[in-house]
Each structure stands twice: as structure tokens, then as C-alpha cells.
Amino acid sequence: xxxxxxxxxxxxxxxxxxxxxxxxxxxxxxxxxxxxxxxxxxxxxxxxxxxxxxxxxxxxxxxxxxxxxxxxxxx
Numbered sequence: 001x002x003x004x005x006x007x008x009x010x011x012x013x014x015x016x017x018x019x020x021x022x023x024x025x026x027x028x029x030x031x032x033x034x035x036x037x038x039x040x041x042x043x044x045x046x047x048x049x050x051x052x053x054x055x056x057x058x059x060x061x062x063x064x065x066x067x068x069x070x071x072x073x074x075x
Contacts, residue, residue, distance in 0.1 A: 009033075009041035017044075 004021045009031060011018075016035035031041050 007031075008044050010044050011036060011038055012040040012042055013038040 004023055006019050007022045008017065008019050010016070011033035014033060014036040016033055018034055018041075020031055022031065030039050031043075032039055033041050
């Protein structure tokens with residue numbers, strides 16, 4: 001069983017932002033805004049979208065909780 005991706009959308013009519021499980025972006029089901037029932041939502045880039053592989057090494061050091069390179073953040 002393949003995981004079902006969660007996509008983020010913003011409605012072009014009412015600007016409501018929402019997430020939806022979408023089995024296929026090429027499927028026949030259109031995504032509808034849960035706020036105004038418009039069929040104009042646009043998919044927006046997800047903050048959690050995988051990034052392209054970089055040839056640069058991952059940063060090391062700094063805070064292990066927030067990633068601040070200046071040291072512990074006190075979290």
C-alpha cells in the first residue's frame with residue numbers, strides 16, 4: 001500500500017488555506033475549498049516537500065534542537 005500524500009492548497013476565491021489527502025493529482029476528482037466550496041484551489045509548495053539532493057555537506061555543530069549555528073538556543 002502506497003502512502004497518500006497530503007497537499008497544501010490556497011483558494012483563489014476566498015484565500016482559505018487548507019490541506020487535503022490526494023490519491024492522484026491527475027485524477028478526475030477536483031479539490032474543493034472547504035470554506036466556500038469553490039473549485040479554484042491552487043496547490044502550493046509544501047514546507048515539508050523533499051528538497052533536491054545537494055552536493056554540499058549538511059551543516060554540523062550548533063544547537064541540536066533548533067539548528068542555530070550560533071549555539072544552544074535555550075529551548
